[in-house]
Amino acid sequence: MPKLQEMAKKEAAFSSGHRLCAGCPVPIFTKMLTRVTDYDIVVGSATGCLEVASSIFPYSAWKVPWIHTAFENAAAMMSGVETLHKVHRRKNKTDKKIKCVAIGGDGGTYDIGIQSLSAAMERGHDLLYICYDNGAYMNTGIQRSGATPLGAATTTTPVGTVVAGKQQQRKDLTRIMIAHHIPYVAQASIHNPVDLSNKIKKGIEIDGPAFLNILSPCIPGWRIAPDMAVELAGLGAETCFWPLYEVEDQNFKVNYEPKKKLPVTDWLFTQGRFRHLRDAKWSHLVQDFQTRVDQQWDWLLGRQAATK
Amino acid sequence: MKDKYRLKKWQELPPGGVITEGGNAADYETGTWRTWRPVWEEKNCIHCLTCWVFCPEGAFLLRDGKTPSGKDRKEIRKIDYFYCKGCGLCVRECPVNKKGAKEVIQFVREET
Amino acid sequence: MPKTIAITGNGAMAEAMRQINPDVVAAFPITPSTQIIEDFAKFVADGKVDTELITVESEHSAMSACIGASVAGGRVMTATSSNGLALMWEMLYIAASMRQPVLMTVVNRAISAPINIHCDHGDSMGARDAGWIQFYAENNQEAYDNMIMAPVIGENMEVRLPVMVCMDGFIISHSIETMEIEEDQKVRDFIGEHTALNSLLDTDNPVTWGALDLHDYYIEHRRGQQEAMYRAKSVIEDVSMRFGEEFGRKYDLFESYCLDDADRVVVAINSVAGEIKEVIDELREQGEKVGLLKIRLFRPFPYAEIAQALKGCKIVTVMDRSTSMGAYGPLFSEISNALYDAEAKPLLYNRTYGLGGRVMLLDDIKDVFKESEEYLNNGKVEKMFDFLNVRGG
Numbered sequence: 001m002p003k004l005q006e007m008a009k010k011e012a013a014f015s016s017g018h019r020l021c022a023g024c025p026v027p028i029f030t031k032m033l034t035r036v037t038d039y040d041i042v043v044g045s046a047t048g049c050l051e052v053a054s055s056i057f058p059y060s061a062w063k064v065p066w067i068h069t070a071f072e073n074a075a076a077m078m079s080g081v082e083t084l085h086k087v088h089r090r091k092n093k094t095d096k097k098i099k100c101v102a103i104g105g106d107g108g109t110y111d112i113g114i115q116s117l118s119a120a121m122e123r124g125h126d127l128l129y130i131c132y133d134n135g136a137y138m139n140t141g142i143q144r145s146g147a148t149p150l151g152a153a154t155t156t157t158p159v160g161t162v163v164a165g166k167q168q169q170r171k172d173l174t175r176i177m178i179a180h181h182i183p184y185v186a187q188a189s190i191h192n193p194v195d196l197s198n199k200i201k202k203g204i205e206i207d208g209p210a211f212l213n214i215l216s217p218c219i220p221g222w223r224i225a226p227d228m229a230v231e232l233a234g235l236g237a238e239t240c241f242w243p244l245y246e247v248e249d250q251n252f253k254v255n256y257e258p259k260k261k262l263p264v265t266d267w268l269f270t271q272g273r274f275r276h277l278r279d280a281k282w283s284h285l286v287q288d289f290q291t292r293v294d295q296q297w298d299w300l301l302g303r304q305a306a307t308k
Numbered sequence: 309m310k311d312k313y314r315l316k317k318w319q320e321l322p323p324g325g326v327i328t329e330g331g332n333a334a335d336y337e338t339g340t341w342r343t344w345r346p347v348w349e350e351k352n353c354i355h356c357l358t359c360w361v362f363c364p365e366g367a368f369l370l371r372d373g374k375t376p377s378g379k380d381r382k383e384i385r386k387i388d389y390f391y392c393k394g395c396g397l398c399v400r401e402c403p404v405n406k407k408g409a410k411e412v413i414q415f416v417r418e419e420t
Numbered sequence: 421m422p423k424t425i426a427i428t429g430n431g432a433m434a435e436a437m438r439q440i441n442p443d444v445v446a447a448f449p450i451t452p453s454t455q456i457i458e459d460f461a462k463f464v465a466d467g468k469v470d471t472e473l474i475t476v477e478s479e480h481s482a483m484s485a486c487i488g489a490s491v492a493g494g495r496v497m498t499a500t501s502s503n504g505l506a507l508m509w510e511m512l513y514i515a516a517s518m519r520q521p522v523l524m525t526v527v528n529r530a531i532s533a534p535i536n537i538h539c540d541h542g543d544s545m546g547a548r549d550a551g552w553i554q555f556y557a558e559n560n561q562e563a564y565d566n567m568i569m570a571p572v573i574g575e576n577m578e579v580r581l582p583v584m585v586c587m588d589g590f591i592i593s594h595s596i597e598t599m600e601i602e603e604d605q606k607v608r609d610f611i612g613e614h615t616a617l618n619s620l621l622d623t624d625n626p627v628t629w630g631a632l633d634l635h636d637y638y639i640e641h642r643r644g645q646q647e648a649m650y651r652a653k654s655v656i657e658d659v660s661m662r663f664g665e666e667f668g669r670k671y672d673l674f675e676s677y678c679l680d681d682a683d684r685v686v687v688a689i690n691s692v693a694g695e696i697k698e699v700i701d702e703l704r705e706q707g708e709k710v711g712l713l714k715i716r717l718f719r720p721f722p723y724a725e726i727a728q729a730l731k732g733c734k735i736v737t738v739m740d741r742s743t744s745m746g747a748y749g750p751l752f753s754e755i756s757n758a759l760y761d762a763e764a765k766p767l768l769y770n771r772t773y774g775l776g777g778r779v780m781l782l783d784d785i786k787d788v789f790k791e792s793e794e795y796l797n798n799g800k801v802e803k804m805f806d807f808l809n810v811r812g813g
Contacts (some may be wrong), residue, residue, distance in 0.1 A: 015366065062330055066627075067491055067629040076488070080496070091488055094621070227395055280644070
């Protein structure tokens, strides 16, 4: 497991001088990509905040080879890169073992990119796909996505007098990826660097497709102060909204079990996007939210027990 | 602005919009975004690297040092204000700050 | 020695791909281009090529994977038709603007709706502004020859652009014709090795591909891309000449058939040219001064050369097998542009034909020439734009 002191000896994959918002936690994991492994890596991004803020011509924050082409195709694009590397290895054109990493936000992963992601995983490319889930299309200005939690206010699910934020529960992409029966699927969060770096390392180094879903709070999208990303991500784990777990060859392991599971309101009411839910008028939404979180958590513990 | 970042004519650009220098965003100053400034107090620091791992800007610079028992370690050297956007994440997440008795990183209003 | 064989157009393109032996092929099946990839998959299965075939889940992913593999430094190919090309639309532009010499066969098929599997040129004409070099082919021999030349052109350091070779769905893709397949080694010698440029897999020199341009750089990058298209024209002439010397079949930017002394000229694209030539032969025997200008290269469009070739003719009928709704046909617009500066402008008009596979028989072509004779005799064009062979007129 990479400790901070070990990681500190290696150079980051991602430089300073990028233009992500102040307090955006995304670089916590992008910096790690080279610090957790000795493999050379190539990164491909879906269109999104990270892509835009890291590559404003003529500046690039990427200290590793990096490519972006479009929004919905990061996995397909990186399939091509990975396949060419395979050809080079077969033809003895290189003695390097290069690992490919695709990165997308929840828009590029849960929604517009799910088709190409699913297919790339099914084809078995040696590729780690990282989704940084900030729960909406933040790059275009906070529109709802399939990852947006129930009740959240976004610019396309605004809070009105008769409708309060998003009316649907989020989809559970991590479970969809588990159903692909790929070697490694995990959920991590930016608040826990040791667990996070461990999962990035596993995802990169494992042979075959891997998927890592990282909770990554968004300062403007969640309507939180610029110093709150880590705290909010931590509450995501403490409330079990975002359990930290991994599935290796269908063996479930919960990496963090809170001693006392906090009510989801501890997470919801520290964010401006859920502020309206304090109104008793919308209490049924909060209840539904809690019910879903409880069901997910119970399911997960059940899976873990079943595979022990 | 360095000369290499002067606006180029189309004939001077490599094909396909490629950027051939990896990580050259490090030449771009983001410290100008700051309205609040974290100030690191070395004497209270335990060099746990929490601020370093969380800092989205990579603004905590390291140096080689020793633990009190004499083992090699990386230590915080300084905050690079060329990049620090003043988000305050380091101030909030510093474990010494959290305990409350001492402050390793203070947050002060940027002088205008 | 070349082999003379009887083969379908799709089979010929699969043969071209086998000989080119690309690093990566990423493709998704769509009628009528499916057989190209099926044949190629068999070559992979039999170890006849060194290629990795990525059997993607959509054409969008096909082109995305092609771009990824190309930026990584490989020679890559694919094939598609119709709605498949339409689904690639976004990535076509990106391949071209990122200056990746991806090679693609487009088996021309009508675009939905209504869904129709037969030939017209609506698919590739819709992609004409995407930044790809576009070749059109009358028959399987031309399609094959164009594809053999395609990597040499697209990968030229002065060009670095993707190349699309188009041929007619079913009429060519599924019809068996005799043609010459050149020797594998001769073809490979002609094509040469692929040279990577700023490869993504060169981890010692990390490059950033696909950056964001703001208003300070986008137009400069586009300006450079346009220049590459301009330069492509002379590269195409050089490569075509070299191809002629090597394999004996000569290609210009377009084909002139009985054009030198022609009064009445038809401009057309792809397989219909075969029928037009037959009608021209017959009319010439009767002393009629008729000719054909057959488009080979549509992008970059050879304006000056075409204007020169049409110099001296009196009336030009441009036949478009696609529509630009609310405008003249795409080919007509280009011919009209080409003739703008001509000193003695011929009469010029536009006919749309063959959409969704509507057949043009020899008699239909004769009617086209009859009409142009009437117009020429009257000294004016009655109908600038019309459909041929459509019920209701």
